[in-house]
């Protein structure tokens with residue numbers, strides 16, 4: 001759990017209204033605010049790690065501006081208000097992406113690439129000898145950017161953000177220069193709307209030069225070129241961005257009103273004609289062998305390249321195939337990032353901290369003597385669980401040939417891309433004589449409740465995770481759940497960040513989600529008396545809370561924080577049940593062991609035993625049920641949006657059986673779901689259609705029994721048009 005940070009205590013002057021400040025007090029306060037705001041800016045822009053909410057930040061800026069307005073002669077060259085492009089308050093404007101910006105699935109081993117190509121062949125029903133062309137492109141380690149051109153003119157540049165909404169950095173992007181990002185697209189027949197996507201990066205040489213300059217000026221040192229590119233671009237003062245050398249490679253697109261080409265490689269060439277740089281190493285490959293050979297070749301050239309890359313991206317070249325392949329959750333089926341092997345380093349383990357998560361899991365985190373690995377300074381390493389420390393794997397097999405990990409040990413750690421660093425080995429000959437085996441706590445370090453390892457039915461062994469049994473009485477679990485509840489993908493409550501949640505929890509005002517919605521009624525007055533909570537920030541906070549009293553069903557289900565229910569599963573449940581009431585009733589039946597309800601849940605896409613069991617466990621707990629009831633009284637849960645209502649099969653349940661000849665089973669299911677139908681695994685009286693190919697067996701009999709409409713593959717295709 002993150003350390004609790006109280007809002008900073010303030011001296012009297014810091015609370016004095018600006019109108020009442022003497023000149024001397026104002027001078028001190030102005031200087032103090034300038035330092036504080038600069039610190040927040042640095043954490044936000046350069047480290048991507050803000051320590052205050054936007055509302056708190058705005059309040060500081062407003063106070064700063066008010067002092068300056070009253071005593072204009074306090075203004076110096078360092079004044080924040082003189083920074084070009086700096087809005088009086090707030091940060092970058094938010095931009096909603098017309099087409100979501102997605103990420104990529106990763107491949108590490110060659111087998112992952114073999115599997116990737118195999119999946120594509122199966123999905124598209126291609127025979128072994130049918131060639132597939134792939135565009136293989138170096139994976140640039142920078143930050144992705146979406147550039148929107150309307151009638152050929154650059155109108156918006158946005159960062160990826162959470163994929164749905166990014167930050168408007170148009171002014172910053174324009175400082176990169178026409179050679180990197182053209183302000184107007186070149187060529188004839190430019191579509192009315194063209195969104196070009198790609199990577200903003202800084203060369204390794206420029207990164208080193210920049211760090212030297214930063215060091216001389218006593219300024220932040222960037223850990224790697226990626227951070228320096230991101231930090232340089234996301235500057236409110238565009239003159240700072242302008243002084244930083246940044247480049248751009250185009251490799252993808254978002255909304256395009258009229259597609260100019262029908263292949264990935266064609267699009268890349270087209271980007272060049274529009275005035276963009278594309279990566280010169282990009283190559284078309286036709287087989288797994290060619291992809292892997294290309295990966296090896298790029299891996300060898302990597303160190304000599306002037307920019308950082310962390311792998312090679314393979315994309316199916318034909319766009320009609322890309323379209324058929326579609327997406328799984330947030331990643332395309334038609335592309336994968338083949339990462340380069342992890343980088344390693346040797347250091348000392350100086351301690352082990354135990355963190356308690358939302359589900360009560362006790363996770364050991366190794367504290368390291370800081371060490372550089374692949375350009376990043378690493379000082380924490382995940383130690384997974386008790387068995388991992390002992391040298392025992394998930395199936396009871398020895399890890400590191402059974403060597404345990406002790407405080408004081410010299411360890412080899414590795415980093416693979418964005419993955420959290422891991423310990424790969426322990427050097428026994430360097431083990432200090434005094435080092436003793438690590439004793440994993442059997443009590444929760446946060447609430448003191450017993451921490452136990454449940455029996456895992458599947459493996460017949462104790463579960464590898466030790467969990468706190470404190471439930472909601474454990475502050476760590478309650479707070480972690482509240483953090484998930486208010487997070488972007490759940491209730492998305494602005495101004496209710498980690499720090500505020502911990503603070504409200506400590507005060508006893510917010511112990512469970514429902515309390516967030518009664519906070520204003522019950523604690524407004526007290527809150528206003530708290531240091532750091534002014535009228536404006538309190539008003540903003542309550543407005544943010546109020547704006548979330550209506551919520552989509554999938555977000556609501558996700559926000560409950562049921563184990564194993566992530567966003568995708570929540571979406572599937574929401575689509576499957578349609579309304580909160582229907583889900584709630586079904587889940588209660590599942591918790592009571594009702595077989596029909598279990599079978600119905602099981603039939604939903606992405607749902608299996610793990611989710612069903614977790615849902616049952618969650619609802620068996622009376623405290624959870626009561627908390628949900630209290631919450632449901634505070635909010636209105638909107639029925640799930642049906643993905644498509646204009647198709648003939650929207651809302652219908654379909655089951656596929658037997659051999660399909662025109663498409664694979666996966667493709668058929670994905671198409672049905674795209675058109676708003678539910679693709680189920682088994683036939684019940686709720687099934688609308690059974691699509692039966694040759695060799696259909698028991699499902700066909702079952703369908704006849706329930707009077708379900710049975711279609712041939714051709715009849716099905718005719719139905720969906």
Ligand code: IVH
Pocket residue numbers: 102103104137138139140141142143144160199251252313332335337
């Ligand atoms: S394609 C839907 N191509 O990698 C696919 N991404 O891990 C969109 N990246 O967010 C991405 N080089 O920032 C693509 N040649 C390339 C890339 C690339 C770097 C980054 C990009 C993306 C991330 C995904």
